Amino acid sequence: MIPYNFTFLSHPKICSGLKALEVIPFELESLNACKPLIITSEKWSRKKLTKTIVKALYDSNIVIGALFDNAPARPSSTIINVLSKLYRERGCDSIVAVGAGSVVNIAKSVNMVVSLKTEILECAAMTLSAPLKPFICVPTADCEGGEMAAMATFERFTKKSDYLYPDVIVIDPRITKNATSEEIANCALTSLSHAIEACSIDTPNPINDAYAHTALQLIYQYLPKTIKKPCHNDGSVAIVNAAACADTAFSNAPEGIIHSLASIIAQDTNYKPGTIMGILLRTSLHAKLATKQGIRPELLLALAGIDTYAKTKENERQKVAYDYLIKCIATTSKYIPSTLKKLTISHDKLKEYAKEAAAKNRDYKEKEYAELLANAWESK
Amino acid sequence: MNILYYPQVKPKKKLIKRIYIAIMLWIVGRAIQAASKVDSDVKDEFAKLNNNFCLKMWIWPNGPAMYVGKTNNGRVKYLGWKDKGYKPTLTMTIKNIEAAMLLFTFRESTAIATARNRLVVDGDLPDACAFVRILNIVEVYLLPKIIAKLAVKRYPKWSQMAPSRKHFVRIAIYVRAFTF
Amino acid sequence: MKRGAIMQLPAYYEFCNTVKTIVGHKALEQIPQSLKVINAQRPMIITDKGVEQAGLIKIVQAAMQKSKLKAAAIYDTVPPDSDIKMVNELAKMYTSKKCDSIIAVGGGSVLDTAKGVNIIVSENASDLMQFAGYGNVKRKLKPLVAVPTTAGTGSEVTSVAVIANHEKNIKMIFGSAFLLPDIAIIDSRMTKTLPPTITAFTGMDALTHAVEAYFCLAKNPLSDTTALAAIQIIAQNLVNVVKKPSDTDGRLALALASNLAGMAFANSMVGMIHNIGHAVGGVCGVPHGVCMNILLPYGLEYNMHKASQYIGELLYPLAGDEVYNATKKKERPQKTVEYIRNLIQDLHDATDGKHPRFFKEVVDKTGKQMVPKEKLVDIAKTAMSDPAQFYNPEDLDYNDYMMVLEAAWEGTPLDKKKIKKG
Numbered sequence: 001m002i003p004y005n006f007t008f009l010s011h012p013k014i015c016s017g018l019k020a021l022e023v024i025p026f027e028l029e030s031l032n033a034c035k036p037l038i039i040t041s042e043k044w045s046r047k048k049l050t051k052t053i054v055k056a057l058y059d060s061n062i063v064i065g066a067l068f069d070n071a072p073a074r075p076s077s078t079i080i081n082v083l084s085k086l087y088r089e090r091g092c093d094s095i096v097a098v099g100a101g102s103v104v105n106i107a108k109s110v111n112m113v114v115s116l117k118t119e120i121l122e123c124a125a126m127t128l129s130a131p132l133k134p135f136i137c138v139p140t141a142d143c144e145g146g147e148m149a150a151m152a153t154f155e156r157f158t159k160k161s162d163y164l165y166p167d168v169i170v171i172d173p174r175i176t177k178n179a180t181s182e183e184i185a186n187c188a189l190t191s192l193s194h195a196i197e198a199c200s201i202d203t204p205n206p207i208n209d210a211y212a213h214t215a216l217q218l219i220y221q222y223l224p225k226t227i228k229k230p231c232h233n234d235g236s237v238a239i240v241n242a243a244a245c246a247d248t249a250f251s252n253a254p255e256g257i258i259h260s261l262a263s264i265i266a267q268d269t270n271y272k273p274g275t276i277m278g279i280l281l282r283t284s285l286h287a288k289l290a291t292k293q294g295i296r297p298e299l300l301l302a303l304a305g306i307d308t309y310a311k312t313k314e315n316e317r318q319k320v321a322y323d324y325l326i327k328c329i330a331t332t333s334k335y336i337p338s339t340l341k342k343l344t345i346s347h348d349k350l351k352e353y354a355k356e357a358a359a360k361n362r363d364y365k366e367k368e369y370a371e372l373l374a375n376a377w378e379s380k
Numbered sequence: 381m382n383i384l385y386y387p388q389v390k391p392k393k394k395l396i397k398r399i400y401i402a403i404m405l406w407i408v409g410r411a412i413q414a415a416s417k418v419d420s421d422v423k424d425e426f427a428k429l430n431n432n433f434c435l436k437m438w439i440w441p442n443g444p445a446m447y448v449g450k451t452n453n454g455r456v457k458y459l460g461w462k463d464k465g466y467k468p469t470l471t472m473t474i475k476n477i478e479a480a481m482l483l484f485t486f487r488e489s490t491a492i493a494t495a496r497n498r499l500v501v502d503g504d505l506p507d508a509c510a511f512v513r514i515l516n517i518v519e520v521y522l523l524p525k526i527i528a529k530l531a532v533k534r535y536p537k538w539s540q541m542a543p544s545r546k547h548f549v550r551i552a553i554y555v556r557a558f559t560f
Numbered sequence: 561m562k563r564g565a566i567m568q569l570p571a572y573y574e575f576c577n578t579v580k581t582i583v584g585h586k587a588l589e590q591i592p593q594s595l596k597v598i599n600a601q602r603p604m605i606i607t608d609k610g611v612e613q614a615g616l617i618k619i620v621q622a623a624m625q626k627s628k629l630k631a632a633a634i635y636d637t638v639p640p641d642s643d644i645k646m647v648n649e650l651a652k653m654y655t656s657k658k659c660d661s662i663i664a665v666g667g668g669s670v671l672d673t674a675k676g677v678n679i680i681v682s683e684n685a686s687d688l689m690q691f692a693g694y695g696n697v698k699r700k701l702k703p704l705v706a707v708p709t710t711a712g713t714g715s716e717v718t719s720v721a722v723i724a725n726h727e728k729n730i731k732m733i734f735g736s737a738f739l740l741p742d743i744a745i746i747d748s749r750m751t752k753t754l755p756p757t758i759t760a761f762t763g764m765d766a767l768t769h770a771v772e773a774y775f776c777l778a779k780n781p782l783s784d785t786t787a788l789a790a791i792q793i794i795a796q797n798l799v800n801v802v803k804k805p806s807d808t809d810g811r812l813a814l815a816l817a818s819n820l821a822g823m824a825f826a827n828s829m830v831g832m833i834h835n836i837g838h839a840v841g842g843v844c845g846v847p848h849g850v851c852m853n854i855l856l857p858y859g860l861e862y863n864m865h866k867a868s869q870y871i872g873e874l875l876y877p878l879a880g881d882e883v884y885n886a887t888k889k890k891e892r893p894q895k896t897v898e899y900i901r902n903l904i905q906d907l908h909d910a911t912d913g914k915h916p917r918f919f920k921e922v923v924d925k926t927g928k929q930m931v932p933k934e935k936l937v938d939i940a941k942t943a944m945s946d947p948a949q950f951y952n953p954e955d956l957d958y959n960d961y962m963m964v965l966e967a968a969w970e971g972t973p974l975d976k977k978k979i980k981k982g
Contacts, residue, residue, distance in 0.1 A: 004583075004585050004812060005583070005584040006584070007580065007582045007583070008580070008581045008583075009579075009581070010577050010578070013574065013576035013578075013737065014573075014575045015572075016569075016572065016574075017496075017569075017570060017571050017573060018482070018572045019476075019478040019479065019482065019572065020572065022475075022477075022478040023475060025441070025476065026440060026475045026476060029441070029698075030695050030698060030736070032698040054389060054391055055391075057391040058392050058393060059391070059394050059397075059439075059442065060391060060441060060476065061441045061442070062391060063389070063390050064388065064390075064391065066383070066386040066387070066388060067389055068386050082383070085383070086383050089383070090388060129597065129598065129599060130599075131700055205583070206789045206793065206820060207583075207789075207816075207819075207820065207823075209789065210786045211782065211785070213785050214567070214781045214782050214784075214785045217781070217785075218567055218569065218781060221567055222569075234569060237569065238569050241781065245781075245782065305567075306873055306884065309881065310881040310882075310884045471693075490950075491777060491950055492777065494950045494951070495776075495829070495951055496570070496573065497574045498572075501694075502693035502694055505945070505946075506946075509944060509945050509949065509950075510944075512950065532982075533955040533982050534955035534980065534982025535982065537980070540980075
């Protein structure tokens with residue numbers, strides 16, 4: 001069924017694979033830039049990724065305005081102000097973020113400040129109406145979701161705008177393979193949740209479905225081997241590709257119940273959004289299967305491929321899709337618990353989370369949020 | 381926070397790779413010049429090109445480069461690596477030195493490199509098609525079969541290129557390219 | 561990598577799709593708000609006489625009028641081939657009427673002209689030539705809204721414009737991500753009055769884009785999923801819409817499929833079908849979609865030995881899961897070709913024989929044959945100069961082109977034994 005009323009936008013150019021980092025100078029040049037501010041975290045400079053990045057820029061016309069490798073775990077006005085000052089003083093004309101989560105959010109926030117020439121909190125309140133400075137995202141495999149989407153998170157607010165998409169996403173195995181199994185698991189679960197929520201809306205559309213399905217296929221195919229051996233070149237690249245596609249699908253669909261709850265719980269605790277999403281997704285799928293609407297049978301096509309989909313009888317596709325999804329989530333069971341009870345979250349807090357989620361995302365009632373959390377508390 | 385801890389960084393050059401690519405471009409340029417004299421297919425391809433044909437194949441942004449052109453009397457000449465005021469009618473820009481390494485160590489064929497956007501072709505596109513055909517023929521002559529098969533889409537069978545022709549022309553190209 | 565499941569991650573790929581796509585039966589009505597958000601209020605409409613005479617510009621204007629947006633200028637005589645003189649003329653008009661954005665309503669050449677105009681007015685340039693080639697447009701241009709009126713060329717999602725300089729007898733190619741329109745409007749009203757014959761071959765054009773994107777050398781995960789989605793929609797709707805042109809749901813579906821196919825091929829390029837098709841169009845003036853339609857099964861046959869697995873997978877979106885399941889894996893590629901030939905035959909029947917199945921039966925309005933057999937030699941020679949061949953899985957030389965052209969002229973399948981395998 002083709003819905004008759006939708007809008008779709010994906011902005012980033014994806015450059016993925018062997019020697020992808022080396023395209024950065026050419027891509028910056030085509031955006032009329034040659035002096036980037038590179039932002040990353042100390043974790044990656046310890047693993048010598050900064051050396052890899054600088055070497056990749058050899059033999060080009062790039063001058064790195066500054067390579068800042070001390071991005072903290074959470075963005076703050078202080079760090080944004082420092083980096084904006086650094087950007088201006090060095091005469092930079094673009095930003096390259098190497099990392100995920102806070103690194104990318106800081107980079108996007110700095111981009112807003114230097115482009116709009118005002119403080120971050122003012123930027124948060126403004127409606128962006130023109131492109132920001134060129135921004136290249138080089139994701140690592142510890143993605144938390146949203147890095148490659150049309151949004152930026154700063155302290156407790158999330159700003160959504162088409163202009164917050166990166167201009168270019170560079171996915172290179174030399175960068176992505178530096179991941180632990182737990183990080184791969186979190187990244188995959190975030191992408192899985194985003195993709196499934198994006199294509200399970202009331203009026204799905206073929207364009208968004210294509211992005212979501214790409215994410216699902218890549219995760220299903222590559223997760224088992226990558227989680228065992230994250231340094232496997234192909235696997236980590238595939239998982240990060242899935243994250244990029246899932247982020248686009250997520251940006252083009254209403255925010256789902258799982259994302260709303262997971263972002264609140266992750267903000268409040270030290271758990272990664274992927275951990276929470278994995279638990280909630282398992283519960284949500286189980287509940288959805290029992291409803292009249294059920295799970296979209298096309299998810300089976302996306303996960304398992306044409307052969308399996310065609311072989312499965314029409315009336316069995318939903319159940320088989322569910323089985324495939326649970327199997328996929330189960331590959332992360334060594335690193336991600338299966339219920340909220342197993343985390344160090346107080347049961348009393350669940351009500352609070354449900355209330356906060358309902359206030360933030362009114363597409364669902366507080367009762368629905370509470371029910372999902374309650375079911376996810378213990379194995380059902 | 382002392383921002384002086386984060387100085388400006390001017391990336392260096394990859395000297396050894398640049399030298400390797402420069403040598404490879406020199407070999408290819410000289411081989412094309414030689415092949416244009418001894419191989420009938422290469423001669424035919426060049427004959428169809430205008431006399432102002434000038435190819436620049438180079439690595440963005442600072443070279444190395446290879447210039448090959450036709451002189452006024454229709455002769456094909458390797459013009460060197462320096463820009464002496466040539467007016468290229470066809471430019472093949474390889475986006476970075478690593479992409480050039482993939483191409484010139486035959487880990488990626490010309491077709492695959494093009495499909496992967498490693499290079500940008502500018503100028504007279506019909507001439508680009510002719511040039512790629514010429515390059516394919518030259519690679520078949522220059523390289524042993526096991527490597528040439530990686531570089532070209534379809535290695536010529538016996539019926540298309542008799543072994544005697546291949547070996548004779550190969551020797552002629554090597555002699556011409558590396559001597560006069 | 562074992563190819564049991566679908567997705568093949570290439571060692572390296574690039575994918576870029578920055579166009580905001582608005583789809584719906586009333587998508588045109590969103591133009592004013594979309595322009596307002598990017599600070600544009602004085603659009604120039606660029607179109608051609610055919611579109612204007614079909615009443616489509618009036619529909620666009622009426623839709624815009626609902627939000628009180630009026631075009632500051634309208635130019636409706638873009639020729640079938642975009643020309644630099646026209647581009648310069650339009651740029652002058654744009655400046656004199658103080659426009660701040662462009663709405664291009666039409667097919668490929670209208671879009672290309674609009675892209676050319678956008679370069680001149682955004683860069684304040686006097687000479688378009690300095691921007692020719694790839695990557696020479698480096699800045700965001702003025703807002704450009706693309707409203708395709710066929711389903712279609714997919715030009716609303718390509719970053720390339722081809723503009724002819726008829727005085728110097730050259731074609732200039734401009735390639736840059738900044739040439740991509742800001743917005744593409746997919747509205748069923750724009751293709752509702754498309755005659756059945758044009759619906760048929762523009763639909764086959766879109767199908768060819770998707771099919772070639774799926775099996776050519778630059779394929780990648782996103783181009784694969786968008787291509788499969790496009791193929792399925794076209795297979796389910798094309799013949800129905802040709803038989804029932806007033807089916808607006810079907811029209812919208814085909815327009816969306818063309819957009820998806822455009823996204824796919826803009827990123828994974830096309831191969832020999834377009835390679836030879838461009839040559840036939842250039843030498844004999846045959847419409848692009850007609851060439852694509854005829855050559856599609858031959859492109860699949862020629863590349864079968866190199867891309868059989870992908871061609872076999874195409875059976876699913878073309879024929880559905882039952883047929884796919886019932887066909888043995890080894891037989892699927894050939895069955896795909898059979899389905900394409902059946903589709904062409906169905907379109908031929910649905911248009912009372914006007915939709916050609918092979919080059920021998922392509923005729924112009926006076927009934928004169930457009931592709932005489934003697935011209936095949938010229939076509940083959942021209943095809944050798946088209947760069948689309950780079951992306952084709954198998955190589956082609958002059959003899960290969962002639963073999964394919966002769967078979968496509970007669971309407972006989974290719975003799976697999978004669979295909980040289982690399």
